[in-house]
Amino acid sequence: MAARIARKAYDEANAPTSLVMRFGPDEPLHLDAGVDLAPFQIAYQTYGTLNEARSNAILVCHALTGDQHVANANPVTGKPGWWEVLIGPGKIIDTNRFFVICSNVIGGCLGSTGPASTNPSTGKPYGLDLPVITIRDMVRAQVMLVDKLGIDRLFSVVGGSMGGMQVLEWASSYPERVFSALPIATGARHSSQNIAFHEVGRQAVMADPDWCGGKYIEAGSRPEKGLAVARMAAHITYLSEAALHRKFGRNLQDRESLTFGFDADFQIESYLRHQGMSFVDRFDANSYLYMTRAMDYFDLAADHGGRLADAFRNTQTRFCLVSFTSDWLFPTEESRSVVHALNAAGASVSFVEIETDRGHDAFLLDEPEFFAAVNGFLRSAAKARGLEIG
Amino acid sequence: MSVNTAPRVDLAVVADMIEPRSRVLDVGSGDGELLELLQTDKQVDGRGLELSQRGVNECVARGLSVIQGDADRDLGFYPDKGFDYVILSQTLQATRNPKTVLDELLRIGDRAIVSFPNFGHWRVRLSLLFKGRMPVTKDLPYSWYDTPNIHFCTIRDFVNLCDEVGAKVESAAALDGNGQKIGFSMPWWFWNMFGQQAVFLLKR
Numbered sequence: 001m002a003a004r005i006a007r008k009a010y011d012e013a014n015a016p017t018s019l020v021m022r023f024g025p026d027e028p029l030h031l032d033a034g035v036d037l038a039p040f041q042i043a044y045q046t047y048g049t050l051n052e053a054r055s056n057a058i059l060v061c062h063a064l065t066g067d068q069h070v071a072n073a074n075p076v077t078g079k080p081g082w083w084e085v086l087i088g089p090g091k092i093i094d095t096n097r098f099f100v101i102c103s104n105v106i107g108g109c110l111g112s113t114g115p116a117s118t119n120p121s122t123g124k125p126y127g128l129d130l131p132v133i134t135i136r137d138m139v140r141a142q143v144m145l146v147d148k149l150g151i152d153r154l155f156s157v158v159g160g161s162m163g164g165m166q167v168l169e170w171a172s173s174y175p176e177r178v179f180s181a182l183p184i185a186t187g188a189r190h191s192s193q194n195i196a197f198h199e200v201g202r203q204a205v206m207a208d209p210d211w212c213g214g215k216y217i218e219a220g221s222r223p224e225k226g227l228a229v230a231r232m233a234a235h236i237t238y239l240s241e242a243a244l245h246r247k248f249g250r251n252l253q254d255r256e257s258l259t260f261g262f263d264a265d266f267q268i269e270s271y272l273r274h275q276g277m278s279f280v281d282r283f284d285a286n287s288y289l290y291m292t293r294a295m296d297y298f299d300l301a302a303d304h305g306g307r308l309a310d311a312f313r314n315t316q317t318r319f320c321l322v323s324f325t326s327d328w329l330f331p332t333e334e335s336r337s338v339v340h341a342l343n344a345a346g347a348s349v350s351f352v353e354i355e356t357d358r359g360h361d362a363f364l365l366d367e368p369e370f371f372a373a374v375n376g377f378l379r380s381a382a383k384a385r386g387l388e389i390g
Numbered sequence: 391m392s393v394n395t396a397p398r399v400d401l402a403v404v405a406d407m408i409e410p411r412s413r414v415l416d417v418g419s420g421d422g423e424l425l426e427l428l429q430t431d432k433q434v435d436g437r438g439l440e441l442s443q444r445g446v447n448e449c450v451a452r453g454l455s456v457i458q459g460d461a462d463r464d465l466g467f468y469p470d471k472g473f474d475y476v477i478l479s480q481t482l483q484a485t486r487n488p489k490t491v492l493d494e495l496l497r498i499g500d501r502a503i504v505s506f507p508n509f510g511h512w513r514v515r516l517s518l519l520f521k522g523r524m525p526v527t528k529d530l531p532y533s534w535y536d537t538p539n540i541h542f543c544t545i546r547d548f549v550n551l552c553d554e555v556g557a558k559v560e561s562a563a564a565l566d567g568n569g570q571k572i573g574f575s576m577p578w579w580f581w582n583m584f585g586q587q588a589v590f591l592l593k594r
Contacts, residue, residue: 339459349455
């Protein structure tokens with residue numbers, strides 16, 4: 001079963017069951033690393049219909065291990081789309097009214113060009129020959145996609161975590177193309193602690209002998225153990241101490257007493273192992289390295305002489321930021337510093353902090369107060385944009 | 391941050407002081423009642439700052455641009471003269487540093503509108519005089535030990551503070567319990583005695 005899913009994931013990386021936009025040798029993606037990527041491709045999904053004025057498009061940006069399947073069953077895992085609670089017909093982001101676009105980021109592993117894609121100049125997988133990708137590179141690629149779709153100005157750009165970084169990058173670099181922006185559970189830079197956690201994850205991957213210096217696909221192996229450990233460590237940061245305690249406490253897993261061994265005695269251990277193992281079936285280890293690096297490199301203020309407010313100078317975009325009280329990966333202070341910068345830039349900005357014990361992952365869950373804020377913000381923005389609102 | 395549960399009878403008077411289509415920051419925007427009124431009736435470009443999470447969420451759900459924050463801590467992040475008006479309604483007495491806050495309002499806004507409950511009202515005075523206890527009234531509904539209102543002042547006190555920060559009073563009104571203005575051109579002592587609330591339009 002696991003091997004079959006893994007095979008499927010690999011197939012998706014090269015021949016995705018998605019829409020694919022291909023960019024030829026004459027349409028290179030200029031990367032921050034100083035080189036051009038060409039040819040390359042973007043796998044994406046769309047939902048709803050673009051209106052005649054082309055004014056109802058919402059771009060959804062996915063998080064670290066997300067993908068373009070935001071509101072349809074995932075072709076690899078068969079699970080519902082990762083934001084189906086929020087996006088769909090009649091939902092808060094109503095696909096009966098909005099044209100929703102979600103693309104796999106560059107460097108990802110579900111069909112957009114990434115380390116598991118075949119390098120046309122060698123006929124082998126890129127592996128670590130792919131230049132390091134940044135958040136700005138991801139957004140540049142999205143801009144090229146949106147251009148091809150014939151959309152000048154997006155009604156909204158929405159995303160959480162790494163997706164939220166892309167939203168901030170969009171609003172900063174292409175303000176005239178973003179009518180409204182909804183960065184959720186994110187920050188304008190990756191903190192030292194977050195870089196530290198990512199480094200632990202990368203070291204776990206690279207310490208696995210099956211990683212083979214990044215050439216595991218050619219070697220016919222997979223660094224499952226390393227990637228699973230990386231995921232286990234990261235997964236803890238997506239939750240909160242309170243939620244872990246509420247869900248698992250010190251409960252034992254299928255046993256009456258401690259075994260005095262190193263099996264998964266505790267439910268939390270068993271849960272994390274499961275999270276680790278199911279992750280390796282759907283995600284490419286090298287892609288995990290690239291994604292985490294992209295987040296680590298993100299520092300919007302540094303790109304603007306150290307003054308975050310300058311990243312949003314004269315912006316006309318309407319912003320709404322959302323943070324969650326128990327999120328210790330992107331604590332409220334990270335959002336608040338973006339809000340202060342937007343204030344200083346005179347931007348139109350709303351900011352809500354949602355009370356929840358579900359940690360960073362709360363943005364993916366059914367949180368009524370969060371949904372009410374998103375709904376209110378999008379409705380007022382739609383009104384200002386002259387879009388029909390139900 | 392609009393900490394008093396009493397109805398905001400000052401809203402209409404505040405709204406009257408504002409020119410249509412101006413840029414307005416409402417500090418202590420509560421559930422967004424005033425901002426919504428101003429957007430609807432005066433087509434202002436309105437923003438809000440509100441301490442309580444619940445208030446902010448209600449505002450954003452209403453489609454208003456409001457951020458969670460604190461008048462004492464967060465006004466410093468706004469640029470000079472970013473707004474035509476900065477409103478501080480029923481909140482001054484709950485700030486830790488009313489003088490600093492007033493200074494900030496006048497820095498951020500071309501004009502500041504400040505409303506507050508008048509601690510010089512005769513009922514307050516009588517209560518203290520005869521009962522010998524801190525007054526609890528419709529406008530000031532809290533007991534001394536759980537009140538968020540830590541810096542009460544009278545209308546005269548406030549006029550003095552305006553002098554100290556170099557603010558010019560462009561117009562002012564004293565209101566009775568129903569939000570009606572009490573007699574124009576009355577002397578300060580009269581307003582200070584009979585006004586339950588006061589609203590000031592200031593400029594520096």
